[in-house]
Structure formats: C-alpha cells, structure tokens
Amino acid sequence: MQIEVVIDEWAQQCCGVPFRVGGEASWQLIAAQPQAGSVPRFFDDQHDQAAEDVPRLAVTGTVTSITGVSYPAIPTPGEAHSYTADRSAPTVHPLDSVQEPALVEVSEYRVLLDVADGSALPAYRQSAAEIEEREFEARTAERRRERMTDEVGELLESLADEVQRSYADVAEIRRATDLSAMTVRPLRVDAAAVYWARQDSEAGDVISVQVGDGVWRLPASVDNVAIVRELLDAAAHGRVEEHVRPPESPHRLDTEAHAADGRSWTATVQFEPFAADGFFAMPRQLWARLQRGEHRYQPWAETEPGAGPSVRTATRRARVLGMDHADPPERA
Structure with missing residues (x-):
C-alpha cells in the first residue's frame, strides 16, 4: 500500500537522514486528518513535537517519489519584517533525492512511500492541546x-x-x-x-x-x-x-x-x-x-x-x- 509522508525542510536539514527515490526510508509518524479519496497522509515527528496523547509509530517503506514544495512569503499587514507562507500558491519541485545540502530551497518534502500491506500505521487523533488551540484561534x-x-x-x-x-x-x-x-x-x-x-x-x-x-x-x-x-x-x-x-x-x-x-x-x-x-x-x-x-x-x-x-x-x-x-x- 502507499502513503504520503510530509517532512518539514528545517527538520530534515537539522538531523534528517538523506533519502532517495527507490531507497528505503524510516520515519516516526503521526497521522494527518483523513481526506476522502486521498492517499493516507502522515507527518514526520522525528523531533517529538507531537503531544503525548497523539499516537505515533515508526514506519519503514520504499520511497517511490519525492516532491519539494515551496510557498511564497507574503508580508503580514500591520507588522514590519513579518511574513506568512501563502499556502494557496505552492510551487512544486520533483526530486530524485534529498541530501545535504538541500538540492533546492523548499518549505517541505512530500514523499510517497510504499509500505507492506497490513503495516501498522498510527491512527489520527487530535490532541487536547490542539483542540484547545483551535478553539482559542476561533475565539480570537x-x-x-x-x-x-x-x-x-x-x-x-x-x-x-x-x-x-x-x-x-x-x-x-x-x-x-x-x-x-x-x-x-x-x-x-x-x-x-x-x-x-x-x-x-x-x-x-x-x-x-x-x-x-x-x-x-x-x-x-x-x-x-x-x-x-x-x-x-x-x-x-x-x-x-x-x-x-x-x-x-x-x-x-x-x-x-x-x-x-x-x-x-x-x-x-x-x-x-x-x-x-x-x-x-x-x-x-x-x-x-x-x-x-x-x-x-x-x-x-x-x-x-x-x-x-x-x-x-x-x-x-x-x-x-x-x-x-x-x-x-x-x-x-
């Protein structure tokens, strides 16, 4: 079966292991919210940033494609020297490998990973902290x-x-x-x-x-x-x-x-x-x-x-x- 793994560029540059199309790769994953009709998506959590109540599992598979994704930075109105990523206008870069130093400047990598049928995968769960944060953002x-x-x-x-x-x-x-x-x-x-x-x-x-x-x-x-x-x-x-x-x-x-x-x-x-x-x-x-x-x-x-x-x-x-x-x- 095939899954998609999203890896932040900063995390890969910090201490990620280089990987390439056709090679084997392993990541500690947490699940993204499921989307009907889409390949199951997971996020790399090699820095243990997810809350303790969010399931995570180590998953190994074969890399079948790598896409580098960059987002244009747009100034934040009302704030000097502050920028936000415009996620509505991504630029994609098909890649053969991810290594040090980075081949292209990107915000994240999206990796299609072939894993064995029946492989254990982490279930999606919103943490209590994430629920609280979203409620706070809505009130704000x-x-x-x-x-x-x-x-x-x-x-x-x-x-x-x-x-x-x-x-x-x-x-x-x-x-x-x-x-x-x-x-x-x-x-x-x-x-x-x-x-x-x-x-x-x-x-x-x-x-x-x-x-x-x-x-x-x-x-x-x-x-x-x-x-x-x-x-x-x-x-x-x-x-x-x-x-x-x-x-x-x-x-x-x-x-x-x-x-x-x-x-x-x-x-x-x-x-x-x-x-x-x-x-x-x-x-x-x-x-x-x-x-x-x-x-x-x-x-x-x-x-x-x-x-x-x-x-x-x-x-x-x-x-x-x-x-x-x-x-x-x-x-x-």
Whole structure:
C-alpha cells in the first residue's frame, strides 16, 4: 500500500537522514486528518513535537517519489519584517533525492512511500492541546471581526479606506481582511513606512503603530485613532526624524513625529550594549539603526499648496529610480 509522508525542510536539514527515490526510508509518524479519496497522509515527528496523547509509530517503506514544495512569503499587514507562507500558491519541485545540502530551497518534502500491506500505521487523533488551540484561534478570529465594527474599528477601517484612495499610486499598501491592520510602504526609499494593527497585548486592547523605526502602542480609543492619523500624516509629509542620543555615547534611540500644528510624539528605545573583553554586542535591528544614524525621512510625494500629494511626480520618480524596496523574506 502507499502513503504520503510530509517532512518539514528545517527538520530534515537539522538531523534528517538523506533519502532517495527507490531507497528505503524510516520515519516516526503521526497521522494527518483523513481526506476522502486521498492517499493516507502522515507527518514526520522525528523531533517529538507531537503531544503525548497523539499516537505515533515508526514506519519503514520504499520511497517511490519525492516532491519539494515551496510557498511564497507574503508580508503580514500591520507588522514590519513579518511574513506568512501563502499556502494557496505552492510551487512544486520533483526530486530524485534529498541530501545535504538541500538540492533546492523548499518549505517541505512530500514523499510517497510504499509500505507492506497490513503495516501498522498510527491512527489520527487530535490532541487536547490542539483542540484547545483551535478553539482559542476561533475565539480570537471572532473577536477581531467584532472589533472591526465597533466605534474604534470603524474609524480605523475608514482611515484605511482614505489611505487606499489617497496614496495607492505612491506606496505599496497591504490591508488585512480579518482585522484592522495595514501596511503603507512608500515607493521612495528615503521615506518612512507606516504600519498599524489593532491587537491584544499585556496592556489590553491596543493599536500598535510603527512609523519609520519608532513603535507606539496606544490604548484602542477614538482619541488614539486620531493620533494614528497624525502619525500617518507626519510620515506622508516628511515630518518624521530619527535621533541617536547622546551622539558621543549612544544609549537611546528616538523617533519623533511632528504634526503640522507643532505637536509631536516620540517613541524611545533605551539600550546598553553588552560589553566584555573589548567586544560588545547588541540586537541587529538596534545596530542597523545606529548605523543609519540621525536623519529625517522625506515626504512620500511632492506636494503643491492646497493640494494633496503630486501622484504623477512621485510615480515618475519611482519608475525612474526603480524604488521597489520590499524586504526579502527572513528565514527562521
């Protein structure tokens, strides 16, 4: 009989044994939920990640085919440097073998394995932890949808509508459909991107906003939606600055956003580099901010008195300079 075994690429690279078509292979397996009309599917559990109440068995067979599967990484709306795998658009790579180093860059391997008729195979069972997690995810999704329709949510969605109408030609815009979250990445590489998302935190229901390198976490309220609007306006019009303080011995990074009427908001990160034996270390993102140093972001587009952004001018500049600066997916 034939079964399908799914192996995560990271697990295979970590400590998997190379295998090839026509060769024998053994894995510790747990069962996937059965699908009518499909070959029985199992997952490799060589790292013992499954819960204790999930059946698992060692299974040996002959490999009849190997398919490497990769999924495009898409940015997560409202979060900087965060990506999710788009499982609706897989790319498949037929392979003859899996060895070190990997022949192609994939997310997982799908292996058809011939096993003897009557072989013992693990039964499918949802663990108590998995059931609890799915129930939690369902409650979270419902809460997010409800929050999109309360007073704060309606204002955030209205602001997102305005952004799409006003800046679609001068920025790459990504908007979530299942919660209030948006990413606005200007085409100009020297302009400040804006991210916001309404989410749960230790402080409760908040709106997380990032402008440039600065992050604000504002309690979800009508008044604070107005601040999100001001931060967005500051970024669009080039009124955002990054500061390293004090310059001679930096231990604080400030992002300042200025409103047109003179008000301002500051996001501060304080740090102390770890130092020993003449060396020091700090998180990569902080180091990158230090290297960029003091600077002021540019407007998303040129403006005219009494008018909004000059879309034609900004779009022409982007095309000439090739200002597509989306971050590459970060691998775990």
